[in-house]
Amino acid sequence: MRGHGSNHHLRKGIEQMTLRPVDGKQHAHRPRAIGYLRTDLSPHEAHDTETIRRLARRQHHTLVYIVRLGPDSVPDAIAHVLDIVCATGTTTLITPDLAHLENHPGRVCDTCDLMTVCPGQLWMKAVTNPHENPHEPIWLPEVWHSEPDARLRIADAHRVMQTHLTCNPLDCPRKAAAFALLVETGKLVPATRSPRERAVSRNLAYPPVGPTTPGMCPSPAILQRLLTGLEQVQP
Known part of the structure; x- marks a missing residue:
């Protein structure tokens, strides 16, 4: 004491x-x-x-x-x-x-x-x-899914991917930033087949895709970030 x-x-x-x-x-x-x-x-x-x-x-x-x-x-x-x-x-x-x-x-x-x-x-x-x-x-809430204020470190990106496990990177700017960084640095290799293709190969039903509304569309900035990360992947 x-x-x-x-x-x-x-x-x-x-x-x-x-x-x-x-x-x-x-x-x-x-x-x-x-x-x-x-x-x-x-x-x-x-x-x-x-x-x-x-x-x-x-x-x-x-x-x-x-x-x-x-x-x-x-x-x-x-x-x-x-x-x-x-x-x-x-x-x-x-x-x-x-x-x-x-x-x-x-x-x-x-x-x-x-x-x-x-x-x-x-x-x-x-x-x-x-x-x-x-x-x-x-x-x-103001931090959880928001765009990071600065470039993430690799350790931070791993933590974001774990804590945002159920988030879709198209809807979550923070997971999108972590995903793109890990792909860019070779720490994560994206799947080469879509979830629908993987479901078909295993004879599993896949939920139908409903109509897309404007509010559901990912922002151009998120799409550009993900595409930039994916371009780093060697074929």
């Missing part, structure tokens, strides 16, 4: 910091957030820092600070970050993914809300009702 003295010194040190929103704008009516990443888990630190900023803006939070810690910076990194959350009066912690929290969102949710960039999810702060599950994540 951390002593009262250590908390006092931490609060005093934080009060002496110039904690300004990372985006440079004050929004008194918005909830405040702290970003956090472990440098040993973030080989592209600038990229992860920017994705934290963007998620905070898209979810209408004021990002006051981003904490960057190495694996041996402090004895208990998560406790250290949560002390900063409490001392700065913020309500949300934003991190690239759960690996930065040792895959344990519940520890954070005992203190504040938690948002992850990949996948875009929100864990609400633990409630007092023991019959409710406080750590069930909520998909962030």
